[in-house]
Amino acid sequence: MRDYLYTVMTILWKDVLLETRSKDIIVSVLVFALLVIVVVNFAITPTPQTVTLIAPGVLWIAFLFGGVLGLNRSFALEKDGGNIHGLMMAPVGRDVIFFGKMLGNFLFMMVVELLIFPVFAVMYNFSLSMPGLIPIAVLTTLAVATVGTVFSAMAVNTRSREVMLPVLFFPVVVPAIVAAVEASASVIQGDVSFTRWLPFLTVFDAIFLVVSPVVFQFVVEE
Numbered sequence: 001m002r003d004y005l006y007t008v009m010t011i012l013w014k015d016v017l018l019e020t021r022s023k024d025i026i027v028s029v030l031v032f033a034l035l036v037i038v039v040v041n042f043a044i045t046p047t048p049q050t051v052t053l054i055a056p057g058v059l060w061i062a063f064l065f066g067g068v069l070g071l072n073r074s075f076a077l078e079k080d081g082g083n084i085h086g087l088m089m090a091p092v093g094r095d096v097i098f099f100g101k102m103l104g105n106f107l108f109m110m111v112v113e114l115l116i117f118p119v120f121a122v123m124y125n126f127s128l129s130m131p132g133l134i135p136i137a138v139l140t141t142l143a144v145a146t147v148g149t150v151f152s153a154m155a156v157n158t159r160s161r162e163v164m165l166p167v168l169f170f171p172v173v174v175p176a177i178v179a180a181v182e183a184s185a186s187v188i189q190g191d192v193s194f195t196r197w198l199p200f201l202t203v204f205d206a207i208f209l210v211v212s213p214v215v216f217q218f219v220v221e222e
Contacts, residue, residue, distance in 0.1 A: 007092050011100025012107070015074075019108060025070040029112045033066035034119065041123050048125075055124045056184035060177055062116065064144065067109050068166055071148040074105055075156040094220055095213035098149060102212075105152075106145035113137055132187035132194055136180055139201035143176040146208045154219045176204050 019025055040058045044050055121128050148169055155165040179197045186194035 004096065007096045008099045008103065011097060012103045015101065015104035016107070019104075025073045025108050026112060028073060029066040029070040029109065030115060032069055033062040033112060033116050036062035036065065037116070037120055037123060051124050051126075052185075052189060055120075055126070056181045056188060058124075059117075059120055059184060060140070060180050062120075063109070063113060063141075064170075064173070064177055066112065067105075067144050067148065068169065070108055070112075071105060071145075071152040071169070072155070072162055072165055074101060074149070075152045094217040097220070098213045098216040101153075102145050102149040105149055106142055109141050109145060110137070113141065126188060130187055133184060135198055136183045136187070136194070136201070139198065139205055140176055140180040142205050143201065143208065144173055146205065146212050147173045147176075150212045150216050150219060153216060176201060179204075 037058060040054070044054065117133075118128060120126070148165075151165055151169040151172075155168060158164045179200050183194040183197035183201075186192075186197075
């Protein structure tokens with residue numbers, strides 16, 4: 001088990017080092033998400049009533065669409081640089097590679113969310129002190145990273161990978177995003193009922209954390 005975790009963390013550390021040098025994933029996701037938030041802010045009349053209704057959707061749409069750009073870049077960099085062949089030749093299980101890449105995507109998306117939320121809170125006049133959003137953000141981002149890593153590996157081998165990934169990815173991850181929007185709306189409105197969505201997100205994550213590594217093995221073999 002110790003060797004397993006060490007190998008996973010090695011793959012994660014490789015992605016972190018590559019990202020600190022290129023900044024391709026974090027910058028692309030950050031810029032796109034900020035653009036969505038800013039454009040919508042100027043497109044609506046920011047009254048307390050309208051902001052409370054649309055803000056959760058805007059927040060998670062920005063994260064989701066920005067996340068797709070990051071997921072696309074994740075395996076595109078591996079394929080374009082020929083690194084994917086090195087990973088496949090490594091004497092480790094395919095599930096180890098999956099968890100290493102998935103944790104990298106999860107980490108990068110969480111960093112972007114931490115950078116975006118203060119901007120979002122200022123523009124939409126929300127308090128920065130919303131601890132209820134933390135478990136929602138962690139569980140939803142884990143869902144996006146888990147499902148997205150599989151479909152990113154699948155789409156990278158297609159000619160239209162920028163189009164193919166959203167087509168495959170969005171229908172599967174929509175239930176988690178809906179739960180995140182509903183839970184976030186409850187937190188913003190000061191309603192404690194948001195906790196009823198957390199078990200759903202937990203079960204969603206648990207299912208795909210089991211299914212995704214298995215599917216990933218078949219995807220990368222192809």
